[in-house]
Amino acid sequence: MLETTHPDRAHQQVARAPIQFYFDFSSPYSYIASEWINAVAARHGRRVQWHAMLLGVTFQAAELKSPVSYPMKREYTLRDFERSAHFAGLPYKQPEPFPIATQNAARVFWWLDAQDPARAVAWAQAALRAYFTRGVALNDPVQLKALAAQSGLDADAAEAAWNNSVWKDRLKAENDAAIAAGVFGAPYFIVDGEPFWGNDRQAQIERWLSTGPFKRL
Amino acid sequence: MLETTHPDRAHQQVARAPIQFYFDFSSPYSYIASEWINAVAARHGRRVQWHAMLLGVTFQAAELKSPVSYPMKREYTLRDFERSAHFAGLPYKQPEPFPIATQNAARVFWWLDAQDPARAVAWAQAALRAYFTRGVALNDPVQLKALAAQSGLDADAAEAAWNNSVWKDRLKAENDAAIAAGVFGAPYFIVDGEPFWGNDRQAQIERWLSTGPFKRL
Numbered sequence: 001m002l003e004t005t006h007p008d009r010a011h012q013q014v015a016r017a018p019i020q021f022y023f024d025f026s027s028p029y030s031y032i033a034s035e036w037i038n039a040v041a042a043r044h045g046r047r048v049q050w051h052a053m054l055l056g057v058t059f060q061a062a063e064l065k066s067p068v069s070y071p072m073k074r075e076y077t078l079r080d081f082e083r084s085a086h087f088a089g090l091p092y093k094q095p096e097p098f099p100i101a102t103q104n105a106a107r108v109f110w111w112l113d114a115q116d117p118a119r120a121v122a123w124a125q126a127a128l129r130a131y132f133t134r135g136v137a138l139n140d141p142v143q144l145k146a147l148a149a150q151s152g153l154d155a156d157a158a159e160a161a162w163n164n165s166v167w168k169d170r171l172k173a174e175n176d177a178a179i180a181a182g183v184f185g186a187p188y189f190i191v192d193g194e195p196f197w198g199n200d201r202q203a204q205i206e207r208w209l210s211t212g213p214f215k216r217l
Numbered sequence: 218m219l220e221t222t223h224p225d226r227a228h229q230q231v232a233r234a235p236i237q238f239y240f241d242f243s244s245p246y247s248y249i250a251s252e253w254i255n256a257v258a259a260r261h262g263r264r265v266q267w268h269a270m271l272l273g274v275t276f277q278a279a280e281l282k283s284p285v286s287y288p289m290k291r292e293y294t295l296r297d298f299e300r301s302a303h304f305a306g307l308p309y310k311q312p313e314p315f316p317i318a319t320q321n322a323a324r325v326f327w328w329l330d331a332q333d334p335a336r337a338v339a340w341a342q343a344a345l346r347a348y349f350t351r352g353v354a355l356n357d358p359v360q361l362k363a364l365a366a367q368s369g370l371d372a373d374a375a376e377a378a379w380n381n382s383v384w385k386d387r388l389k390a391e392n393d394a395a396i397a398a399g400v401f402g403a404p405y406f407i408v409d410g411e412p413f414w415g416n417d418r419q420a421q422i423e424r425w426l427s428t429g430p431f432k433r434l
Contacts, residue, residue, distance in 0.1 A: 063288075064287060070401075072278070072281075073401050073402075076401070076412055079412070083431060084421070086431040086432065087420075182292070182293065184287075184293070185290075195296070197293060197297070200417040200418070201417070203420070207304065214304055
């Protein structure tokens with residue numbers, strides 16, 4: 001497919017691989033990134049492949065812990081979650097309890113993804129917003145089922161999916177694949193093989209999409 | 218002192234406290250931040266108070282470790298150091314050995330600061346550039362002394378300073394003060410009481426200086 005393209009964007013014609021986007025439903029910086037990644041990709045003619053995963057599993061593989069598990073870092077980080085959301089123009093309300101187990105929400109994601117990736121993305125956005133702006137406890141099966149219903153899903157089928165070994169195994173396989181790809185935190189992005197960790201790498205990702213690898217000085 | 222000021226900048230007239238900037242001579246992200254912090258502050262009518270400190274001491278106090286001490290994170294982080302420097306338009310060459318002990322360079326900083334803070338800042342910039350662009354080993358007394366001479370200092374006096382208990386004690390006191398101020402990493406900034414951690418908080422610092430606390434949604 002040939003298109004008339006501004007010369008500066010010519011590299012995009014040979015490299016339009018989707019952006020790989022790894023997130024966890026209990027990660028505030030993933031919530032923030034989930035609100036801009038599709039728009040940024042679209043501006044550069046890219047699609048995004050979303051990957052729900054369990055941050056706790058990647059932390060364990062990388063011998064890391066959550067920033068909020070260190071007392072001095074915790075106080076700063078809780079402040080930075082809200083400030084970074086507001087900086088991005090997003091609402092934010094620190095949920096309690098935090099962090100939470102998110103395997104059920106992630107299994108619903110993969111169950112939907114197998115049917116229609118766009119529905120899985122819509123579920124991810126709805127669940128991240130529910131947890132980080134309204135405190136909906138995604139780890140509580142009752143609240144998660146109600147959220148599924150509000151999101152237009154068959155709530156009984158969603159519950160059956162998160163209890164089904166097929167989607168349990170799928171999530172395990174996705175966690176393993178993320179670790180194999182080098183993912184040790186969330187959000188994590190891979191753009192044409194280049195890894196970017198953290199919501200705060202948005203500007204670097206945008207420049208990379210515009211110009212490719214930064215000029216070496 | 219009254220000035221004619223654009224209304225958007227009126228808040229700066231009541232709050233022109235200096236920006237507190239904490240750095241370590243072995244921190245790549247501190248090197249990057251050291252190249253923009255004075256210019257950003259100046260654009261907003263602020264001064265910067267530079268604080269040389271030992272990141273290892275704050276890590277210990279906060280029960281943290283260097284990102285390069287975790288194998289999975291190490292590979293990414295080494296890549297990100299260089300990429301982030303290039304993104305900021307700066308040269309970068311990963312030094313070896315890395316990280317290094319930086320107490321001597323930091324004691325020279327405080328020795329100069331007591332004479333003239335501007336000379337201390339010039340030393341900090343020279344030493345950070347030397348280590349991160351030319352691999353000058355700041356932990357090697359011979360190389361450090363040569364750098365002091367090249368930087369226009371009395372090299373014998375600089376060596377005497379880093380061996381003097383006065384400047385050893387001063388650095389210890391500065392580390393303690395940083396920890397008491399909540400510093401757990403580098404670079405670390407405090408703007409009118411608001412803490413910012415990391416070179417990647419530059420955009421948030423700039424907006425904070427322009428508008429004050431971000432609007433809550």
